[in-house]
Amino acid sequence: MNHYYILYKPYQVLSQFSSVEKKRTLSDICKVPRDVYPVGRLDYDSEGLLILTNDTLLNHRLLDPVFAHEREYLVQVDGAITQAAVDALQNSVTIQVDGKPYQTKSCTASLISQEPKLPPRDPPIRFRKEIPAPWIQLVLTEGRNRQVRKMTAQVGFPTLRLVRYRIGSLTLDQMQPGDMLELTRNTLYQKIFHDNDR
Secondary structure: OOEEEEEEEOOOOOOOOOOOOOOHHHOOOOOOOOOOOOEEOOOOOOOOEEEEEOOOOHHHHHOOOOOOOOOEEEEEEEOOOOHHHHHHHHOEEEEEEOEEEOOOOOOOOEEEEEOOOOOOOOOOOOOOOOOOOOEEEEEEOOOOOOOHHHHHHHHHEEEEEEEEEEEEOOEEOOOOOOOOOOOHHHHHHHHHHHHOOH
């Protein structure tokens, strides 16, 4: 039987069930059947939407670049990011992936005028009164290792806080860090791929 869950992964939790170096893992925050695993990953120092399933087809469709689907990130950056930097993120930047230059695909990037309504991070980012820490929205259709952090650093504004808010039309809306919801197969496939894939 296939199972489908969405989880709001908290900050400083590994996207796996096995323990490494005494860091918190998914085992510390949720209980699922033993054959259920996260699809893809979120870094230890990132937060947000994580899908857990034992559906191998879903795993394939989410991870294979051929099936490009949107992932929306809310990103707090260090310093007053310029429109030129936002435009550069949107058009494409060169980052290092596995030690080689990689040209990111064009994406949607925009400044967020008001701080997004997210739960406070625990612990919070280090606040420095003299240095702005604005938010931007990035919508990507690819997911290289630490890609968002590498992209914002490349344009001169390192990431302070990173939250994956949306995959397809699945969002974190109304969820708190550590919350998990079980979904039906049809609901999840419709929200990610806009079909039933029957």
